[in-house]
Amino acid sequence: MKVAVIGGGVAGMAASYRLMQQGHDVALYEASPYLGGLVRTFEVGGTRLEAFYHHLFSTDTTILRLIDELGLGDRMRWIDSKVGWFTRGTIYPFVTPLDLARFSPLPLVDRVKLGLMGLQLRKRDDWEEFERITAKDWIEKNVSKNVFEQVWGPLLHGKYGDAYDQVAMVWLWSKIHLRFASRKGGPLQKEQLGYLMGSFALYVDELERRLRAGGVDVRTGTSVQQITAERGRATGVVLPDGAKQRADAVVAAVPSAIFKKMAPPLTPDYDRRLDAVGWQFALCMVVTMKHPLSHIYWMNIPDQSMPFLALVEHTNFIGPEHYGGNHILYISNYLAPDHEYFGLSEDQLWALFEPALRTINPAFSSDWINERWLFKGPYAQPIITTNYRDKRPDHRTPVDGLYLANMTQIYPEDRGQNYSIKMGEEVAQMVVEDYAQRAADTAPGAVA
Ligand SMILES: Cc1cc2nc3c(=O)[nH]c(=O)nc-3n(C[C@H](O)[C@H](O)[C@H](O)COP(=O)(O)OP(=O)(O)OC[C@H]3O[C@@H](n4cnc5c(N)ncnc54)[C@H](O)[C@@H]3O)c2cc1C
Structure with missing residues (x-):
């Protein structure tokens, strides 16, 4: 054939x-x-690096099997993840149940509800119910309005823009369920993320x-x-x-x-x-720096006044020694295809990003930057709305x-x-x- x-x-x-x-x-x-x-790469300090940050979960069994089949299994590394939230001027680590207990921006009762939500979604395999309801409606009804407004709402807004309230609960279920499932020792086990050394x-x-x-x-x-x-x-x-x-x-x-x-x-x-299916496009600036911005690998920025959705500091995952001593930061956004940022030059975007990076680390300065790259990824994230199976x-x-x-x-x-x-x-x-x-x-x- x-x-x-x-x-x-x-x-x-x-x-x-x-x-x-x-x-x-x-x-x-x-x-x-x-x-x-979208798995395109470029070179930093003699090593290839993804234009868009990439890692694997232990539940990604098909790609792991393929990597083995291609003779590259010995290049896989599994490393404890360092996830954090930047909110109200503070970086909060967000990996273990203890981190959640210490997440003071949320009242204690809502921290408990947020923790229970994670545990519940981890256990649920019957996702059909989540197809019919938006994440917003489900969380407001089953967890709390405050948890939506303080935690999930800003993240959904950052990822999906104006479509944030149309995203089906099944999308959030799959993210949380699979992420917990990737913790082999149960929910108290630290999460590990996988990377292929060399990209x-x-x-x-x-x-x-x-x-x-x-x-x-x-x-x-x-x-x-x-x-x-x-x-x-x-x-x-x-x-x-x-x-x-x-x-x-x-x-x-x-x-x-x-x-x-x-x-x-x-x-x-x-x-x-x-x-029927809408898309968000990705806009990612990669900078190499002389110093680390933070100690976190994946920092969510659930704040609409900030000009980016997440900061992914790759060298807090795979050390700077692999990249000629450079500290690597992805400044990440998912945006509607007609968003004004796509019309801005790299320098104009940097003028927006630079002061915002200083709010995260006041010592940060443009002098830290060695090099900058801007990558645009069209058709980066489909928008999963309710009753998606029929669409x-x-x-x-x-x-x-x-x-x-x-x-x-x-x-x-x-x-x-x-x-x-x-x-x-x-x-x-x-x-x-x-x-x-x-x-x-x-x-x-x-x-x-
Ligand atoms: C910011 C970002 C972060 C991500 N992080 C992760 C992660 O941590 N872990 C993970 O596993 N995945 C991650 N992903 C997702 C992953 O990159 C995608 O799931 C995967 O690469 C999609 O592959 P694809 O082949 O389906 O689509 P694509 O990679 O979009 O491939 C489609 C191809 O079609 C080509 N094409 C278009 N038109 C034509 C034409 N007329 N003729 C010929 N060719 C054409 C395009 O050039 C493109 O190469 C991330 C994606 C993004 C954008």
């Missing part, structure tokens, strides 16, 4: 790899000059090497313009130079809006599903032999490399099974 895979993020790469391993003739088309999509580019590069060595036609810098179909069946893709490449099946591992522009006519219901598009599209695999289809878990890889593998399997079924149906002697 000849398969065209569109999109060289980790979902498209995983689909291509599994199809290649089963002996199929695969072409992988990626618009940008490199593979990996996640190691597995992306090894996958690319194996794809090329296995005969996959990997074409970077090749933005697919159109998917062709005849009599309701996908027949191939059209490349930027107008060349038509024939294929028996097409896997589109790209965001829905991009897919819709290149797809042959679908059905009104499928079009509606493609349009998301299927992997099998209404056109025979045409499949869609993007982050809007990951559910009920939140998006992440693990689930994109799992989805890529599952869609590859669907392609193979459908092809075998079609071959059986059309074989001489098949009964109509």
